[in-house]
Amino acid sequence: MTTEHQRITGRTRLFAVIGDPVEQVQAPTMMNPLFARLGIDAVLVPVHATPAGLASVVRGLQSSGNVDGLLVTVPHKRAALDLADEVSAAAALSDGTNAMRRTPDGRWLADNFDGEGFVRGLRSAGHEPEGRHVWLLGAGGAGSAIAVSLLSAGAEVTVTDRDEHRVHTLVERLSPHFPGRLHSAAGPVAADLAVNATPLGMRPEDPLPFEPALLPDSTVVVDIVMKPRRTALLRTAETRGLRVHYGAAMLAQQLDLYVDFFSLGRRLA
Amino acid sequence: MTTEHQRITGRTRLFAVIGDPVEQVQAPTMMNPLFARLGIDAVLVPVHATPAGLASVVRGLQSSGNVDGLLVTVPHKRAALDLADEVSAAAALSDGTNAMRRTPDGRWLADNFDGEGFVRGLRSAGHEPEGRHVWLLGAGGAGSAIAVSLLSAGAEVTVTDRDEHRVHTLVERLSPHFPGRLHSAAGPVAADLAVNATPLGMRPEDPLPFEPALLPDSTVVVDIVMKPRRTALLRTAETRGLRVHYGAAMLAQQLDLYVDFFSLGRRLA
Incomplete structure (x- = not known):
């Protein structure tokens, strides 16, 4: 015990x-x-x-x-x-x-494991990314990792970041590995999933990372912010009638990945 | 709770x-x-x-x-x-x-706080060092700190270490601060307290740091080794009828000193 x-x-x-x-x-x-x-x-x-x-x-x-x-x-x-x-x-x-x-x-x-955790989290909630189009806001550390794993899982990805250089660098780096499946855009595009991969939403005073009202009814809105669990973005999306997916799923899935990576399973007597 | x-x-x-x-x-x-x-x-x-x-x-x-x-x-x-x-x-x-x-x-x-913890530990067991003669085996890190605090507390100290240079350096450094009260010796001397400040006794195969049979009946034998609690030295000394003092007292007393040093008391709301 x-x-x-x-x-x-x-x-x-x-x-x-x-x-x-x-x-x-x-x-x-x-x-x-x-x-x-x-x-x-x-x-x-x-x-x-x-x-x-x-x-x-x-x-x-x-x-x-x-x-x-x-x-x-x-x-x-x-x-x-x-x-x-x-x-x-x-x-x-x-x-x-x-x-x-x-x-x-x-x-x-x-x-x-950010990207792999994210994709496993989506799948655990029934959102298979293969063959879907994902609009991803944020080309920073988490956004880049998520883009890699979504592309590896067979999704098409359009990335937006206010830092154009960052988007350009990401597309340049990944396009040779996933030809024709990674794009950039200046703002929201119609997609199956819309993902906030920026820190916006961690602080109460943050603006919404994007306006869910701009998205089609069928879009699943995803936030990687974990605290608060139910961010202003997800609240607004739900009010608008969209399906949502919480950031916590990504970390929960990563725990299993860490068990493997750190050989925690093999430490048992 | x-x-x-x-x-x-x-x-x-x-x-x-x-x-x-x-x-x-x-x-x-x-x-x-x-x-x-x-x-x-x-x-x-x-x-x-x-x-x-x-x-x-x-x-x-x-x-x-x-x-x-x-x-x-x-x-x-x-x-x-x-x-x-x-x-x-x-x-x-x-x-x-x-x-x-x-x-x-x-x-x-x-x-x-090694020395101060040691002296407080002695006092908590009724062994006031002021005016007493202490034979100290070991002029390393712990031994040096203990010598400083014993001298500060008013004891007379004789130090032995197989590394003569180490003893010499210690005596040179401390004598100006405690004139006439710090000596060195090649082996055990008759004293009120005999202190092992070497690591000997931590491992089962270690020899005794010194032979309690060489000491007067009135000597209190002290060990700073904490694990095992009852070292071979202390066991032998007790068998010989000498009083003993355990290493654990030193660390227990240091806890109070750490509370002050790290301002732990002041962190309370």
């Missing part, structure tokens, strides 16, 4: 989630109960790093003999790539990492 | 204990229940750092915005001094630090 959190001793292995700010991260409240459930003597703690301090913080954790893995969140996903010894295809294509682990030979491998 | 360990969230503040090895450290099982009892949203985790990795690990933790304090154990107490912005008198005299904290202006202050 395990309690929600296990007793921390000198033998406990460490994981950290690194962000700026870090107060809002959900990983500790999801991973620590998971460790307890799996009977793994490990703890995940939040670690605050500014952009200027990121390299020092990450190098320090990587130098620690009992740190086995790092989760990386906003705004460090791009910069953390440079602090890895190896980079997975998903992380390279996304140009960012949200998870790093120590390999058996002591190197640090960067991967990215 | 708090449980033994509080729920870790993104808001939880961090403390770390740094050692090589780190598996044996007692600080997590003592500090985390203390945080819970005080209602403080903080967690202390073990962090393994090799001597080669120490600077990177410590600098990384110091760069993290939510790390408020570090405990330092063997073999890093001396080297960690160089990673502080300010050094207390106790740490400077001991030539080592076992606790560092971030000051309100963002600097890192190194202090040392």
